Amino acid sequence: MQTFYIIAFLSIVFSILVISAKNPVHSILYLILTFFTFTIHYILMNAQFLAIVNFIVYMGAILVLFLYTLMLINLNKESEPVKPFMVKVAAVFGGGILAVALVSSLKLLGTSAPVVLKDPNLGLVKNLGKVLFNEFLLPFEVSSVLLLSAMVGAVLLATKDKEPKATI
Amino acid sequence: MELTDIAIKFGLIVIIFGISLLVAMYSTYAERKIAAFFQDRVGPNRAGPFGILQPLADGAKMFLKEEIIPANATSFLFIVGPSLAILTACIGSAVIPWGQDLVIGDKVIPLQVTDINVGILYIFGVVSLGVYGVMIGGWASNNKYSLLGAIRAASQNISYEISMGLSIIALLLVTGTLSLGEIAKQQHGWHWNVLYQPVGFILFLVCSFAETNRTPFDLPECETELVGGYHTEYSSMKLGFYLFAEYINMFISSAVMATLYWGGYNYPGMDWVAAHVGPVAAPLIGTAIFFAKIFLFIFFFMWVRWTIPRFRYDQLMDLGWKTLIPLAIANIVVTGIVITFFN
Numbered sequence: 413m414q415t416f417y418i419i420a421f422l423s424i425v426f427s428i429l430v431i432s433a434k435n436p437v438h439s440i441l442y443l444i445l446t447f448f449t450f451t452i453h454y455i456l457m458n459a460q461f462l463a464i465v466n467f468i469v470y471m472g473a474i475l476v477l478f479l480y481t482l483m484l485i486n487l488n489k490e491s492e493p494v495k496p497f498m499v500k501v502a503a504v505f506g507g508g509i510l511a512v513a514l515v516s517s518l519k520l521l522g523t524s525a526p527v528v529l530k531d532p533n534l535g536l537v538k539n540l541g542k543v544l545f546n547e548f549l550l551p552f553e554v555s556s557v558l559l560l561s562a563m564v565g566a567v568l569l570a571t572k573d574k575e576p577k578a579t580i
Numbered sequence: 581m582e583l584t585d586i587a588i589k590f591g592l593i594v595i596i597f598g599i600s601l602l603v604a605m606y607s608t609y610a611e612r613k614i615a616a617f618f619q620d621r622v623g624p625n626r627a628g629p630f631g632i633l634q635p636l637a638d639g640a641k642m643f644l645k646e647e648i649i650p651a652n653a654t655s656f657l658f659i660v661g662p663s664l665a666i667l668t669a670c671i672g673s674a675v676i677p678w679g680q681d682l683v684i685g686d687k688v689i690p691l692q693v694t695d696i697n698v699g700i701l702y703i704f705g706v707v708s709l710g711v712y713g714v715m716i717g718g719w720a721s722n723n724k725y726s727l728l729g730a731i732r733a734a735s736q737n738i739s740y741e742i743s744m745g746l747s748i749i750a751l752l753l754v755t756g757t758l759s760l761g762e763i764a765k766q767q768h769g770w771h772w773n774v775l776y777q778p779v780g781f782i783l784f785l786v787c788s789f790a791e792t793n794r795t796p797f798d799l800p801e802c803e804t805e806l807v808g809g810y811h812t813e814y815s816s817m818k819l820g821f822y823l824f825a826e827y828i829n830m831f832i833s834s835a836v837m838a839t840l841y842w843g844g845y846n847y848p849g850m851d852w853v854a855a856h857v858g859p860v861a862a863p864l865i866g867t868a869i870f871f872a873k874i875f876l877f878i879f880f881f882m883w884v885r886w887t888i889p890r891f892r893y894d895q896l897m898d899l900g901w902k903t904l905i906p907l908a909i910a911n912i913v914v915t916g917i918v919i920t921f922f923n
Contacts, residue, residue: 441657444712460696461698464701464702464704467705467708468701468704468705471705472707472709472711473708473741476708476715476738479719479734480738483730537697538697563905567901567902567905567906570901
């Protein structure tokens with residue numbers, strides 16, 4: 413339990429740093445640390461497979477692409493969008509209302525009884541695979557075909573045209 | 581866990597760490613000697629007999645050089661870059677099974693630091709984290725050549741990780757487990773996975789060249805275009821860490837390839853040997869054979885480096901996306917069909 417609170421505290425600190433960092437590259441680096449704390453959360457919940465997949469896919473692939481894109485685009489002070497004052501006031505107001513709504517709904521709801529998993533080892537590869545390929549077979553297959561087709565589409569877009577247009 | 585168990589684990593970790601560093605150190609020497617052999621030269625031969633102390637001399641030089649942090653660099657991230665590179669290179673060895681269980685008296689000592697049931701995925705995680713060292717270092721240097729090197733490293737790493745993962749899936753269909761210890765055990769005797777997955781092995785080999793930034797895929801540090809690539813601005817031991825991390829990565833990926841495809845510590849006739857030399861010596865012979873396989877792979881890495889010229893960048897991307905990925909997907913489909921109909 414103690415570990416959970418330390419890690420949860422770190423997650424919140426790093427995610428605040430993500431949005432408060434001045435330099436966009438720094439904020440991505442904080443985001444990487446935030447995802448790392450999520451990985452530890454998964455391990456604490458005995459979900460090894462999810463933990464390692466979160467580690468590979470989010471930390472290892474998606475954030476590398478984020479960083480890659482940020483390094484390529486020009487992030488100068490001049491190109492920074494400047495919002496008018498009234499928009500800022502409206503944003504603060506809207507955010508405040510959202511926070512009040514969230515807090516009050518949580519307070520009304522009260523703490524429910526903690527959900528106890530029937531099988532605490534659900535997160536291990538074997539059990540997760542059995543659940544995915546029995547109960548959730550169709551959605552799993554459909555989403556995997558969707559991802560594969562997206563990848564094939566990307567490769568197809570990158571291939572050159574058979575007949576290159578005439579250049580002057 | 582008893583105190584002696586903890587002490588044994590700790591000893592094992594220290595030994596593996598030491599061996600990784602030692603192998604990386606002497607890989608630099610071997611690389612220079614092998615390059616010299618291929619180019620009909622002598623190679624380093626001044627420090628000690630046959631130049632055997634050359635790595636120590638190089639290390640001392642690296643430590644004693646002046647350390648320069650460029651004025652416009654982000655100094656904290658400039659230091660984080662090489663540290664991350666060497667850290668991720670060193671933690672990969674934790675899941676590799678170095679040998680069969682060693683039985684001394686009534687004590688069983690597993691020659692593997694930890695056998696987590698997602699061992700292969702752990703290796704992938706460490707590999708994918710490795711690129712951050714290069715990216716952060718290249719960006720923090722505030723130099724356009726470094727930045728270009730870092731960006732090249734990132735896109736190359738991502739592209740080849742996909743075909744690496746796909747080539748592993750076919751292997752997992754054959755083995756049915758993600759644990760490296762279990763995979764090594766299944767290849768008892770001569771049942772090496774390379775006999776069942778030759779295409780998968782070739783894909784994995786090509787991808788591991790790309791992931792370790794070795795020639796012909798060393799575009800991130802291409803001297804002819806980018807001065808020194810991502811480590812242009814680095815000096816002294818920080819540069820040493822980057823170079824060292826590459827050699828440790830080479831050692832670890834050789835070990836992974838030997839474990840996944842070439843039988844790990846297994847060899848034909850191991851049962852006969854085990855019956856004749858006793859339970860203590862047999863696992864050690866297996867470990868020695870495992871290391872022989874690793875050294876053969878390291879030699880292969882160097883052989884390729886001094887034989888094949890570097891790719892152009894668009895050729896690299898074409899190979900990754902248009903050749904390796906379709907080939908890996910076809911390999912998965914064929915493996916799946918064969919397993920369904922013939923098992």
